[in-house]
Amino acid sequence: MSHSLSWRRLLSSNRVSRSGSSTTDKLSGGASGRKADERTPFEQDYDRIVFSQPFRRMAKKTQVHPMASNDHIHNRLTHSIEVASVGRGFAHRVGVLARQASDLRAEDVASLPWIMQSACLIHDIGNPPFGHAGEEVVRAWVHEHPEMFERQRFDSDASCESCHADWLGFEGNAQGFRISARPDNPKAGYLRLTHATLASAIKYPWLSTDPRAAAKRKHNVYSSETQIFETLVEDLALRDRSGVPCRHPLSFLTEAADDICYRILDLEDAVEMGIREFDKVQDLFLRISGNQENSSMPLSQLRGQAIKNLMDKCWQVFEDDFDTIMNGDRIEDLKSSLDSESEQHLQDISDAYDEIFGHRKKVATELGAYHVVGRILKALFKTVQSIDDAAHYKDVHFLSKRCAELVWGRKYAEENLSRDYAWWLSQVMDFVSGMTDDYATDLSREIGGLALSQR
Numbered sequence: 001m002s003h004s005l006s007w008r009r010l011l012s013s014n015r016v017s018r019s020g021s022s023t024t025d026k027l028s029g030g031a032s033g034r035k036a037d038e039r040t041p042f043e044q045d046y047d048r049i050v051f052s053q054p055f056r057r058m059a060k061k062t063q064v065h066p067m068a069s070n071d072h073i074h075n076r077l078t079h080s081i082e083v084a085s086v087g088r089g090f091a092h093r094v095g096v097l098a099r100q101a102s103d104l105r106a107e108d109v110a111s112l113p114w115i116m117q118s119a120c121l122i123h124d125i126g127n128p129p130f131g132h133a134g135e136e137v138v139r140a141w142v143h144e145h146p147e148m149f150e151r152q153r154f155d156s157d158a159s160c161e162s163c164h165a166d167w168l169g170f171e172g173n174a175q176g177f178r179i180s181a182r183p184d185n186p187k188a189g190y191l192r193l194t195h196a197t198l199a200s201a202i203k204y205p206w207l208s209t210d211p212r213a214a215a216k217r218k219h220n221v222y223s224s225e226t227q228i229f230e231t232l233v234e235d236l237a238l239r240d241r242s243g244v245p246c247r248h249p250l251s252f253l254t255e256a257a258d259d260i261c262y263r264i265l266d267l268e269d270a271v272e273m274g275i276r277e278f279d280k281v282q283d284l285f286l287r288i289s290g291n292q293e294n295s296s297m298p299l300s301q302l303r304g305q306a307i308k309n310l311m312d313k314c315w316q317v318f319e320d321d322f323d324t325i326m327n328g329d330r331i332e333d334l335k336s337s338l339d340s341e342s343e344q345h346l347q348d349i350s351d352a353y354d355e356i357f358g359h360r361k362k363v364a365t366e367l368g369a370y371h372v373v374g375r376i377l378k379a380l381f382k383t384v385q386s387i388d389d390a391a392h393y394k395d396v397h398f399l400s401k402r403c404a405e406l407v408w409g410r411k412y413a414e415e416n417l418s419r420d421y422a423w424w425l426s427q428v429m430d431f432v433s434g435m436t437d438d439y440a441t442d443l444s445r446e447i448g449g450l451a452l453s454q455r
Helices: 042-052 054-062 074-103 113-123 131-144 159-169 173-182 194-199 211-216 222-234 249-272 278-289 299-320 322-326 340-359 360-391 398-407 410-415 421-434 437-447 450-454
Strands: none
Touching: 042 113, 042 194, 054 074, 054 421, 054 437, 074 113, 074 222, 074 249, 074 299, 074 322, 113 194, 113 211, 131 159, 159 222, 159 421, 173 194, 173 222, 173 421, 194 222, 249 278, 249 299, 249 322, 249 340, 278 299, 278 340, 278 360, 299 322, 322 398, 360 398, 360 421, 398 437
């Protein structure tokens, strides 16, 4: 049947213009076109990600268990690599289904695994230190300091309100889109990925200022990336039948790969750390895998079977709802339509999470994260206010100069002194989200003068 969405548009290899304008840089040859280095644009995406600093830094960012001393415990990097593996498995299935039931061309099938892997690799690339607790810390701190968003520092009421909305709704997904979509910037590590890869990672296709952002406490785009998002939507023809921006079909599978991996592997980590009993997790994996008689298998093997079974269940939802998805009419994730047995399994996992997230060490670390991140935010907001007030670099307050030089370097601060306040706040956002757990802890001590006690 004919669908509102077309794979000939959905697999666009265009990227945002290097100048950051609303235009795109078109690559010759379409989705499967090759350049002189023999890589497709989607292979280039994958390589850009794995060699980037933002991706590398995820090795020192919390997945669930903050600053775990056990080297076997997942961090954001290892989690993302595993999600990409599951995503690649989904891509092969999409190639078969979309060839049979929609307009996917044979020559574009090979692009799907690269797109899916890249989308999975970047799904957490914008997350701050200390896991989701880090997001909550930023939101809470900004809520408690409205004086940092004084109207007179912005060009207009709209600029002030949208910037404040971005910060009040600080969101790893939106930060990930910002890092992955914008033109290259050595300081932030912007990746400038293809539109197809970017859209395949977007779960919430609306801005921080959209009413849905407040209702769901989720969004995928800051106001600073409005034009980039609108250009992407137009290029991919990514709208439902009423004209509203919708989800890319592959984004449902990127999200499912993440859901499956963190739910299963976080439980395995909990056993490794002694937070959950082996027998309880083993029993749950046996039930999810559908192989109750395999109790002699090691937990790692049962984990693989559990992941495979959940992949099959999520794929069945995707396949059954394929027409709805290809018409842009589905927003909810795939797990919301699982069968009753799988729903019970997910509920059992959620019940186990209560114990994991209530573990004393995790709670204590997250309490400390508020003071660590809060101290850095206070120092950097004061710094950019001082920069905003200064006509020349020599006029910047002494302490603010030192903070700017510690974070961005003197040359960068001097070269960008005339930038407006909103631009500088975006630099704070990039920096704070890019910090690792260890770096944030050390920097907070340095800003607070506590590092002197270690000398």
